[in-house]
Amino acid sequence: xxxxxxxxxxxxxxxxxxxxxxxxxxxxxxxxxxxxxxxxxxxxxxxxxxxxxxxxxxxxxxxxxxxxxxxxxxxxxxxxxxxxxxxxxxxxxxxxxxxxxxxxxxxxxxxxxxxxxxxxxxxxxxxxxxxxxxxxxxxxxxxxxxxxxxxxxxxxxxxxxxxx
Amino acid sequence: xxxxxxxxxxxxxxxxxxxxxxxxxxxxxxxxxxxxxxxxxxxxxxxxxxxxxxxxxxxxxxxxxxxxxxxxxxxxxxxxxxxxxxxxxxxxxxxxxxxxxxxxxxxxxxxxxxxxxxxxxxxxxxxxxxxxxxxxxxxxxxxxxxxxxxxxxxxxxxxxxxxxxxxxxxxxxxxxxxxxxxxxxxxxxxxxxxxxxxxxxxxxxxxxxxxxxxxxxxxxxxxxxxxxxxxxxxxxxxxxxxxxxxxxxxxxxxxxxxxxxxxxxxxxxxxxxxxxxxxxxxxxxxxxxxxxxxxxxxxxxxxxxxxxxxxxxxxxxxxxxxxxxxxxxxxxxxxxxxxxxxxxxxxxxxxxxx
Numbered sequence: 391x392x393x394x395x396x397x398x399x400x401x402x403x404x405x406x407x408x409x410x411x412x413x414x415x416x417x418x419x420x421x422x423x424x425x426x427x428x429x430x431x432x433x434x435x436x437x438x439x440x441x442x443x444x445x446x447x448x449x450x451x452x453x454x455x456x457x458x459x460x461x462x463x464x465x466x467x468x469x470x471x472x473x474x475x476x477x478x479x480x481x482x483x484x485x486x487x488x489x490x491x492x493x494x495x496x497x498x499x500x501x502x503x504x505x506x507x508x509x510x511x512x513x514x515x516x517x518x519x520x521x522x523x524x525x526x527x528x529x530x531x532x533x534x535x536x537x538x539x540x541x542x543x544x545x546x547x548x549x550x551x552x553x554x
Numbered sequence: 555x556x557x558x559x560x561x562x563x564x565x566x567x568x569x570x571x572x573x574x575x576x577x578x579x580x581x582x583x584x585x586x587x588x589x590x591x592x593x594x595x596x597x598x599x600x601x602x603x604x605x606x607x608x609x610x611x612x613x614x615x616x617x618x619x620x621x622x623x624x625x626x627x628x629x630x631x632x633x634x635x636x637x638x639x640x641x642x643x644x645x646x647x648x649x650x651x652x653x654x655x656x657x658x659x660x661x662x663x664x665x666x667x668x669x670x671x672x673x674x675x676x677x678x679x680x681x682x683x684x685x686x687x688x689x690x691x692x693x694x695x696x697x698x699x700x701x702x703x704x705x706x707x708x709x710x711x712x713x714x715x716x717x718x719x720x721x722x723x724x725x726x727x728x729x730x731x732x733x734x735x736x737x738x739x740x741x742x743x744x745x746x747x748x749x750x751x752x753x754x755x756x757x758x759x760x761x762x763x764x765x766x767x768x769x770x771x772x773x774x775x776x777x778x779x780x781x782x783x784x785x786x787x788x789x790x791x792x793x794x795x796x797x798x799x800x801x802x803x804x805x806x807x808x809x810x811x812x813x814x815x816x817x818x819x820x821x822x823x824x825x826x827x828x829x830x831x832x833x834x835x836x837x838x839x840x841x842x843x844x845x846x847x848x849x850x851x852x853x854x855x856x857x858x859x860x861x862x863x864x865x866x867x868x869x870x871x872x873x874x875x876x877x878x879x880x881x882x883x884x885x886x887x888x889x890x891x892x893x894x895x896x897x898x899x900x901x902x903x904x905x906x907x908x
Binding site: 401 | 610613614615636666667678679680681682683685686689690693696697700701703704707708711712723726727730747748749751752756775776777778780781782785836840
């Protein structure tokens with residue numbers, strides 16, 4: 391029965407040493423260890439929280455960037471389109487103007503030509519009339535001297551004076 | 555859930571009781587032989603090997619630290635014997651005086667590790683026995699280990715744990731989160747953590763020290779487990795709140811006349827809890843030691859070294875199991891202590907459905 395009979399001495403020593411252990415470890419080991427543990431846990435949690443926040447911020451930043459990029463691209467397209475339109479318009483205007491100018495020039499040339507032509511015709515008419523008068527005068531003069539030679543002369547002149 | 559837990563605890567106590575009863579016939583039977591064995595002790599090695607006596611000797615406390623006896627020479631560390639008698643006051647001796655010759659010295663006689671005084675006065679024995687010495691070693695070890703761990707935390711603040719610190723950290727966190735926080739609750743667990751952690755590591759390290767060859771059987775000693783159980787009992791009842799006491803003396807939802815039966819049952823239950831703690835730890839550790847020693851004794855009983863081919867590996871296997879039991883029993887003691895404290899500090903609100 392010795393095995394299950396607690397001895398007084400051992401109870402006393404066990405009580406003394408165990409309480410000492412609870413006190414010493416409690417004050418100098420468990421307390422700092424547990425506070426370090428919870429501190430570290432807190433810092434890890436904070437770090438995770440910060441990482442999550444940073445990640446969200448990054449995502450936000452990226453979204454913002456993408457949006458800005460898309461906007462810039464859109465704007466560029468718009469500017470390009472506008473520029474193209476302006477250029478087209480300018481070309482069209484220039485073409486138009488050139489065509490009109492050319493037309494006006496041609497018209498002017500034509501008008502000048504017509505005027506000249508009219509003048510030439512008028513001059514020719516006058517000339518013809520004068521020549522006709524001269525011929526008539528000469529014919530008349532020759533008629534008076536030689537009939538044959540007068541005819542030959544008229545034919546000759548007529549051959550020379552080709553009217554155009 | 556609480557009820558379920560106490561059923562489990564009850565089942566475990568019954569099992570341990572059965573276990574210890576099954577384990578005891580041999581030890582009881584050997585007891586008779588002890589006197590005879592003692593008588594033949596003087597004749598030296600010629601005596602028959604007595605496994606019961608040997609085993610009982612190994613699991614019991616003694617006043618010296620005996621390692622081995624080879625031929626006539628005893629390899630033992632003498633320990634201080636501290637005796638108090640009302641008649642003669644405090645006396646301190648070396649244990650060597652009592653282990654040589656008749657066991658009588660300066661009016662005190664050591665017989666079967668019990669001191670008697672010549673003048674018939676009651677002897678109060680406060681000796682530093684083998685168990686007390688081992689206890690001191692474990693205390694020094696625990697302080698050394700956890701001061702090192704604490705210093706590591708101070709030195710490596712905010713960094714990942716390293717070395718012994720990382721070996722101990724999971725256990726500390728486990729006791730804090732899975733035992734204390736889980737069973738006692740967020741609100742109160744902090745107060746009880748030092749006790750729970752100390753109990754766990756104290757039992758564990760002493761269980762493991764007890765497995766070393768020639769070591770003392772501290773946690774397998776009823777005085778040690780009794781002290782721990784009584785401390786738990788005191789902590790539980792000093793922290794008992796209204797809910798705890800009404801469940802003992804005025805179980806809610808039970809007819810008044812039934813309380814005549816219920817209250818004594820509850821009071822017995824109150825006592826049974828620490829009692830089961832005491833018996834469980836003692837029986838488990840001592841049973842483990844008895845099994846190991848019985849296995850080794852087979853070699854000497856059959857006087858065959860060849861048997862060690864079988865016994866050896868099996869003893870190694872059993873020692874492995876004992877290593878598991880060492881941490882398991884520490885855990886069980888801590889968990890049950892936490893659950894008893896948890897029941898004591900429980901607030902009223904969630905008990906309405908009982």
